[in-house]
Each structure stands twice: as C-alpha cells, then as structure tokens.
Amino acid sequence: MTKDIIETCELLTCGTEILMGQIVNTNATFLARQLTLLGINSLYQTTVGDNPIRLENAIRTALGRSDSVIITGGLGPTEDDISMAVAARVANRPLERHEPSVKAIQGYFASLNRETAEINYKQAMMPVGAHVIPNNNGTAPGAIVPVQGPHRTQYIILLPGPPLENQLMFEDEVKPFFEAHSDAKFDTTFIRMIGVGESNAATLLADLIDKQINPTIAPYSSEGEVAFRLTERLVHGEEGKGVEPLIAEIKSRLGKYIYEIGDRSLPEVLKDLLSERGLTIAFAESCTAGLVAATFGDIPGVSTVFKGGVVSYANDVKADILQVPQTILDDHGAVSEETAIAMAEGCRQVTGADLAVSITGVAGPDGGTEEKPVGLVYIGLADASGSYARKFHFLGNRNKVRKIAALNAFNMARVRLLNQ
Amino acid sequence: MTKDIIETCELLTCGTEILMGQIVNTNATFLARQLTLLGINSLYQTTVGDNPIRLENAIRTALGRSDSVIITGGLGPTEDDISMAVAARVANRPLERHEPSVKAIQGYFASLNRETAEINYKQAMMPVGAHVIPNNNGTAPGAIVPVQGPHRTQYIILLPGPPLENQLMFEDEVKPFFEAHSDAKFDTTFIRMIGVGESNAATLLADLIDKQINPTIAPYSSEGEVAFRLTERLVHGEEGKGVEPLIAEIKSRLGKYIYEIGDRSLPEVLKDLLSERGLTIAFAESCTAGLVAATFGDIPGVSTVFKGGVVSYANDVKADILQVPQTILDDHGAVSEETAIAMAEGCRQVTGADLAVSITGVAGPDGGTEEKPVGLVYIGLADASGSYARKFHFLGNRNKVRKIAALNAFNMARVRLLNQ
Numbered sequence: 001m002t003k004d005i006i007e008t009c010e011l012l013t014c015g016t017e018i019l020m021g022q023i024v025n026t027n028a029t030f031l032a033r034q035l036t037l038l039g040i041n042s043l044y045q046t047t048v049g050d051n052p053i054r055l056e057n058a059i060r061t062a063l064g065r066s067d068s069v070i071i072t073g074g075l076g077p078t079e080d081d082i083s084m085a086v087a088a089r090v091a092n093r094p095l096e097r098h099e100p101s102v103k104a105i106q107g108y109f110a111s112l113n114r115e116t117a118e119i120n121y122k123q124a125m126m127p128v129g130a131h132v133i134p135n136n137n138g139t140a141p142g143a144i145v146p147v148q149g150p151h152r153t154q155y156i157i158l159l160p161g162p163p164l165e166n167q168l169m170f171e172d173e174v175k176p177f178f179e180a181h182s183d184a185k186f187d188t189t190f191i192r193m194i195g196v197g198e199s200n201a202a203t204l205l206a207d208l209i210d211k212q213i214n215p216t217i218a219p220y221s222s223e224g225e226v227a228f229r230l231t232e233r234l235v236h237g238e239e240g241k242g243v244e245p246l247i248a249e250i251k252s253r254l255g256k257y258i259y260e261i262g263d264r265s266l267p268e269v270l271k272d273l274l275s276e277r278g279l280t281i282a283f284a285e286s287c288t289a290g291l292v293a294a295t296f297g298d299i300p301g302v303s304t305v306f307k308g309g310v311v312s313y314a315n316d317v318k319a320d321i322l323q324v325p326q327t328i329l330d331d332h333g334a335v336s337e338e339t340a341i342a343m344a345e346g347c348r349q350v351t352g353a354d355l356a357v358s359i360t361g362v363a364g365p366d367g368g369t370e371e372k373p374v375g376l377v378y379i380g381l382a383d384a385s386g387s388y389a390r391k392f393h394f395l396g397n398r399n400k401v402r403k404i405a406a407l408n409a410f411n412m413a414r415v416r417l418l419n420q
Numbered sequence: 421m422t423k424d425i426i427e428t429c430e431l432l433t434c435g436t437e438i439l440m441g442q443i444v445n446t447n448a449t450f451l452a453r454q455l456t457l458l459g460i461n462s463l464y465q466t467t468v469g470d471n472p473i474r475l476e477n478a479i480r481t482a483l484g485r486s487d488s489v490i491i492t493g494g495l496g497p498t499e500d501d502i503s504m505a506v507a508a509r510v511a512n513r514p515l516e517r518h519e520p521s522v523k524a525i526q527g528y529f530a531s532l533n534r535e536t537a538e539i540n541y542k543q544a545m546m547p548v549g550a551h552v553i554p555n556n557n558g559t560a561p562g563a564i565v566p567v568q569g570p571h572r573t574q575y576i577i578l579l580p581g582p583p584l585e586n587q588l589m590f591e592d593e594v595k596p597f598f599e600a601h602s603d604a605k606f607d608t609t610f611i612r613m614i615g616v617g618e619s620n621a622a623t624l625l626a627d628l629i630d631k632q633i634n635p636t637i638a639p640y641s642s643e644g645e646v647a648f649r650l651t652e653r654l655v656h657g658e659e660g661k662g663v664e665p666l667i668a669e670i671k672s673r674l675g676k677y678i679y680e681i682g683d684r685s686l687p688e689v690l691k692d693l694l695s696e697r698g699l700t701i702a703f704a705e706s707c708t709a710g711l712v713a714a715t716f717g718d719i720p721g722v723s724t725v726f727k728g729g730v731v732s733y734a735n736d737v738k739a740d741i742l743q744v745p746q747t748i749l750d751d752h753g754a755v756s757e758e759t760a761i762a763m764a765e766g767c768r769q770v771t772g773a774d775l776a777v778s779i780t781g782v783a784g785p786d787g788g789t790e791e792k793p794v795g796l797v798y799i800g801l802a803d804a805s806g807s808y809a810r811k812f813h814f815l816g817n818r819n820k821v822r823k824i825a826a827l828n829a830f831n832m833a834r835v836r837l838l839n840q
Binding site for chain 2: 013018019020021022023024025026028029030031032033034035036042043044045046047048049051054188197198199200202203206209210218219220229280282283285288289290291292293294296297298300301302303306307308309310311312313314316317320321350351352364365366367393395396397398399400402
C-alpha cells in the first residue's frame with residue numbers, strides 16, 4: 001500500500017468581507033507559514049465571495065494544480081455559508097448528519113445557557129466519508145474531505161474563519177494529517193541587515209541568488225531594512241548540507257550590515273543585548289514623537305531594560321525636562337547635532353538609564369528649509385563613557401522618515417553596545 | 421467615441437513572501453477597500469509567487485473574468501521581479517526604456533548620495549504605450565497598461581509592494597483613472613463612533629441596514645472603534661437625494677457615541693478641537709509606552725497644540741520626572757486611579773501643557789493578578805479646573821489593549837474639551 005504524499009496545498013478563502021477590504025486575511029498568513037514549515041509547497045492563494053459557482057470553480061481549479069486545498073470560511077449557520085456543501089459536491093460525497101457534531105453543537109450552546117437554534121444543525125451536515133475536525137471554540141466543525149480520482153486521492157480541508165478556531169483546529173488535526181502525508185521539510189533561516197540598500201545587497205549576492213539550489217537564497221525586504229531568506233529542503237531521513245557555508249559566505253561579503261541571523265527584529269536584538277549586559281535604556285524623541293519608545297515597549301518582557309523616555313516635541317519640553325541649554329537651542333536650533341547630544345545627555349540623567357538615545361529631525365511635510373530639509377535627522381547617544389550624535393538624511397514621507405529614524409536609533413544603540 | 425467603463429477589477433499579488441506566510445497581505449486589504457469605495461466590484465483576490473508562467477496565467481485568467489486587474493509586487497530591481505515584463509507580454513507591448521523614470525531613479529539615489537546600481541535601470545523599462553505612475557518614495561515606477569482586445573480595452577495596473585508606495589501611487593494615479601472610467605460616482609460618508617459595541621450599534625440600526633437601497637448603510641469596523649459607511653450611488657449628471665436624512669436618523673439613535681461624521685480620525689478630531697480653543701496637550705504613558713504620543717504626533721501640523729510627553733515605563737521615571745509621590749506608588753501601585761491622576765498632574769506641570777492625559781495599566785501578557793488583571797487600564801486627565809481618572813477593562817492581547825487604551829485616552833480628552 002502506498003501512502004499519498006501531499007507535496008502541494010493551496011489556500012482558498014471564502015469571504016465577502018475580505019473582498020471588500022473590511023478585514024485583513026491573517027488566516028492565510030498563518031496557514032501559509034504553517035505549510036512552509038511543513039515543507040509543503042503552496043503556490044496559490046485565492047479569495048472568493050459567498051457564491052457557490054465561483055467557489056466551486058475555485059476548488060476545481062485548485063485541485064487541477066495542487067494535491068490539496070484548504071478552504072477557510074463559509075462554515076457558519078446562515079444561508080451565505082456554503083463551503084461544506086460545495087466541497088461535498090466537488091468530492092462527490094453527499095452530506096449526512098454527523099451525530100458527534102450534533103452533540104458538540106448542542107453542548108456548546110448548553111455551556112452558554114442557550115438553546116441550539118435550528119439553523120445551527122446545518123453545521124453538523126458533513127460529507128460522507130470525511131474526517132470531521134471538532135471545534136472546541138465555536139459551533140462549526142471542520143473536515144478533511146478525500147476527493148477520489150482515478151489515480152490518486154486529493155484532499156479538500158475545511159476550517160472556520162475565526163482566527164482562533166482556524167489556528168487551533170489546524171494545529172490539532174490538519175498539521176498531523178500533513179505530517180503523515182509528507183516526505184520532506186523546509187528549514188528557513190533569515191539574515192537581517194541594516195545600513196545597506198536592497199539592490200546593493202542583492203548585487204553583492206547576485207551569484208549566490210542565481211546559483212544556489214538547495215539551500216536557496218532570496219531577498220526579503222521591509223521598510224528601511226534588508227533581509228535574505230535561506231531555505232533548505234530536507235528529505236526525511238536524509239541529512240542536508242546545512243546553511244552554515246552559505247551564511248559564512250554572506251557574512252564575508254556583507255557582515256558589517258548584519259544584525260541578526262534568525263527571527264529577531266532589530267529592537268528585539270537590542271533588548272537582548274541590554275539584558276545580557278544588565279543595562280537599561282531610555283529615549284528622548286522629538287520628530288518620532290514616541291514611536292521609538294512605543295516600538296521598544298511593544299516587546300513583551302521589556303520592562304527590565306526599559307526605563308521610558310521623554311517626548312520633547314515642543315522646545316520648552318527639551319529645555320525644561322531634558323535640560324537642553326537654551327543657548328544651544330538658540331544658537332544651533334532644535335534640529336542639530338548639539339541639541340541631539342544635549343537631549344541624550346539630559347534623558348540619561350532624568351531617567352537614570354545607562355544608555356539614552358535621542359532623535360531630533362524634520363519629519364515633514366512642513367518645516368523643511370534649504371539648510372535643514374525634510375528628512376534631516378540627528379540621532380544622539382549618551383552613556384557612561386560620553387555622548388555623540390550622527391547626522392542622517394532619510395527619504396520619504398513623514399511616516400517613512402519617522403520609521404527609518406526609529407530603526408537607526410535602535411541600530412546606533414546596538415552598535416554602541418557591541419563596540420564597548 | 422465611447423469611454424471604456426471599468427466595472428470590475430480583481431487583485432493579483434505577486435510575492436513569494438506572502439505564499440510563505442512571511443508577511444500579511446495588507447495591500448490587498450487597502451486596495452479592496454478602495455475599490456469598494458469607488459463602486460468597483462472585486463470578485464477575486466489571487467496571490468502567486470515570482471514565477472513567470474504562473475503569473476502570466478493568473479493575469480490571463482483575471483482578464484478573462486474582470487475588466488481590469490491590479491498587480492501588486494514584483495517591481496523591484498532583482499531577477500525575481502518579473503511583473504512588468506510579464507504584464508508587457510500579456511498586453512503585447514514590448515518594454516522600452518522610459519527616460520523620465522531613468523531620471524527619477526538617478527535622482528532618488530543621488531539624494532541618498534548613492535550611485536545608481538546597474539540593476540535599478542531595469543525598473544525604468546516600461547511597456548510601450550503604458551501610462552507610467554511615478555514613485556516618489558522608492559525606485560519602482562508603476563504603470564497602467566492597456567490590453568487592446570477586439571471589442572474593448574482592458575487594463576493591467578501595476579503597483580509596487582511596499583505599502584506606503586502602493587497606497588500613495590494608488591491615490592495619486594489609479595483612483596483618478598478609475599473615476600474617469602466610471603459611469604457613476606459613489607459618495608461615501610463615514611459615521612464614526614466610540615464607546616459602543618459593533619453588534620449593539622448594528623442592532624440599533626438593523627432596519628436601516630436592511631431597507632436602505634440608495635444611499636446604503638453598512639457596518640465598517642476597525643479595532644476599538646465602530647463606523648458605518650453611507651454610500652450613495654450617483655449616476656453622472658444626476659442629483660442624488662443626499663445622505664442628510666439618513667445621518668439625522670442615525671444621530672437620533674446613536675448620537676452620543678458619534679465623534680465624527682467624515683474622514684477625521686479620533687486624534688485628528690482632538691487636534692482640531694485643541695486648535696480651535698488655542699490649547700496644548702501632553703501625554704504621560706506607562707503601558708502604552710509612547711503609542712499615544714506617537715499616534716498624536718503622526719498628524720501633520722500638530723506642533724501648535726502638542727507639547728510632547730513622558731513615557732514612564734519604570735516607576736522611578738513616574739516618581740522622578742512626573743513627580744508621582746512615592747507614597748501613592750507604594751500604597752496604591754503603579755496601576756491605580758491615584759497614580760493615573762498624579763501622572764496627569766505631574767505631566768501637565770512639567771510640560772506646561774494646558775491639558776495632560778495619563779495612561780497606566782496592565783497590557784499583558786504578564787503582570788496580571790487577580791486584583792489587577794491583564795486589560796485593566798486607568799486613564800487620568802488634568803487641566804486648569806482639576807484632575808480625575810477613569811477605570812477601564814479592555815479585552816484582547818497586549819497590542820489590542822494598548823491600541824484601545826490609546827483611543828480611549830484621546831476620547832477622554834475630546835469629551836473633556838466638549839464639556840468645558
């Protein structure tokens with residue numbers, strides 16, 4: 001007996017809210033990531049509305065090019081919810097009342113002290129021969145529905161739309177199902193950089209990007225940062241050659257820009273560096289107006305290294321709280337190297353942090369001059385051994401200038417800690 | 421000469437990162453929302469990877485069922501970036517070097533004091549006869565590429581993947597393009613509320629949601645806020661009956677929750693109120709760690725009303741900068757009504773702002789106790805006439821608790837100003 005190997009799975013979302021842009025399709029992101037980790041190729045994602053013809057066509061198209069398809073959404077009790085019925089039709093398996101699901105639905109409502117509404121029994125109608133996936137957090141069971149072809153079996157997997165139910169049911173039943181039908185897995189490693197442009201970095205790695213087969217290397221960029229993704233496909237039972245030689249080669253070419261080989265973001269790297277050294281940090285922000293502190297404060301468990309900071313948007317706050325001398329503000333202006341240094345020093349003093357980073361600049365859209373244009377940003381740093389500032393000129397609109405300034409503030413602190 | 425009317429547009433995303441679940445497809449959400457507002461039906465969303473055959477098939481499939489398709493992503497300088505070349509092939513229009521884009525790319529790098537890398541010139545290769553969309557925030561121009569059929573013209577619209585570039589270029593060039601190819605105009609008005617749940621509000625408006633045909637009313641929610649979208653379809657040259665009677669009816673039912681009839685966000689409404697009254701504001705933040713200040717500072721031109729604030733993540737910053745008495749911290753804890761009030765008072769004093777708002781709470785995931793659970797937040801307010809605090813219990817994860825706390829901080833200040 002040969003096992004059906006599932007090498008490909010595509011994602012099909014059924015939801016008018018997504019087509020109208022009212023909700024973000026985070027289920028697709030979750031499922032795509034899970035499939036990647038399972039080593040399953042997912043080459044298409046499709047979203048259609050609550051329309052039986054379009055949904056049926058989409059399922060048939062998916063099964064025409066992939067071994068399996070996961071349908072998310074359309075399992076509710078209303079007339080709009082058609083996914084299970086359409087999947088049953090494609091699989092040529094009539095719906096039948098699934099008694100364990102009937103009991104589960106009744107139990108769910110009983111636990112809420114509610115009567116089970118008649119329409120909810122529709123959710124217990126399952127294709128004959130399907131593997132039913134119980135839902136412990138809602139009324140809609142899912143299913144793994146075999147589609148029997150002349151030469152092989154394909155699978156339609158149905159999961160509900162609410163993200164929590166979707167994720168838990170995937171982990172409980174769909175993941176083990178895929179693992180049982182797989183012969184390989186993918187290992188993915190990220191190399192993250194700052195201070196180099198994506199195209200420059202890609203040019204320097206062009207030969208590797210072109211020639212590498214397993215592991216592969218591909219660019220992966222987000223605003224103000226550059227990353228490369230290394231992916232190795234490992235057949236079960238075989239040892240891969242690993243990504244280490246490739247990482248070493250990339251390091252030899254772009255090492256000075258690399259801040260992380262792994263999954264941590266730049267502020268997470270900084271947070272871990274501070275933790276290791278038992279140091280605390282604070283931020284004094286003008287043009288970023290709290291963005292640096294808020295981003296840093298977003299990391300769970302940051303409180304041991306994070307003192308807080310001052311948002312000195314107005315000049316009198318720079319003078320009164322951060323003790324920036326009025327003469328510096330008068331002589332050099334709020335956006336200057338001198339002010340950045342004084343802000344960092346003052347911030348360190350008033351917060352008691354070991355390390356203070358300051359940001360002052362012209363984020364735009366207004367306020368730019370020929371001498372101090374939009375995008376001009378000074379980032380200052382003060383610690384026990386002294387203080388200094390660096391001048392930057394970032395391109396983009398207000399939002400982008402602020403985001404990139406924030407990243408560079410984290411990076412200056414990171415570099416400072418490493419060089420100590 | 422008849423104009424081609426575009427009634428349908430589908431969304432096609434080109435990005436292996438999305439297929440692998442590394443990034444969330446927020447561009448699709450943005451574009452879907454925009455198309456809805458323009459009255460254009462969007463029945464399919466598809467994502468494929470950086471593969472020319474699959475991308476070409478996806479474009480041809482889209483044009484087989486929709487008047488137009490927007491392709492997002494795949495416009496970068498690397499070899500993986502194939503969207504423009506594939507679109508050119510489908511449209512049967514060879515690529516040619518587009519000199520204004522060459523100049524723009526050179527200008528972009530010159531402003532960064534960098535050399536233009538050879539591979540970046542690839543981004544200036546445009547299909548003959550395409551309308552090129554300049555990119556003011558990156559190197560990849562977009563394009564509107566006509567696909568000439570025997571009976572009509574269809575359109576492939578290409579936009580870059582970075583969300584900021586995608587959005588600005590859509591607004592600058594694609595939106596006016598769709599408006600010019602429409603036979604009706606959709607007037608959309610948003611009614612924005614805070615302090616009421618979405619299902620409660622929808623229940624109170626259920627008869628209007630069901631019966632209204634033109635204008636229509638539909639719920640339109642985002643985290644922590646509730647909004648309804650009123651849409652009137654106006655055939656060119658005809659006068660509509662307007663949305664005023666419907667607005668009056670909604671006001672009579674839910675007036676006390678409405679903070680805006682229009683496009684302004686809650687912080688923008690607050691900023692305008694402060695401007696009108698010539699008052700300034702500052703924020704003292706603990707669990708939100710700068711999010712409130714950063715959100716407020718995000719509004720262009722906010723400097724006349726915004727002093728700044730203090731991020732008092734650590735208790736000693738609450739004591740040292742905000743002058744919260746140590747006895748209050750010892751007796752009531754950092755998350756307490758008393759601390760919130762003292763933080764607001766201290767913040768008002770040190771920043772010199774007319775109005776100060778403080779936030780202290782347990783954002784989670786750790787730090788919750790039976791007495792002070794995750795989601796418990798106190799928001800304090802101090803102005804010339806005194807100070808007080810309100811207790812909230814927000815549900816959700818760390819990120820959601822912080823976002824909703826920020827919204828309620830803005831709302832408390834807004835309500836305070838209105839009641840003065």
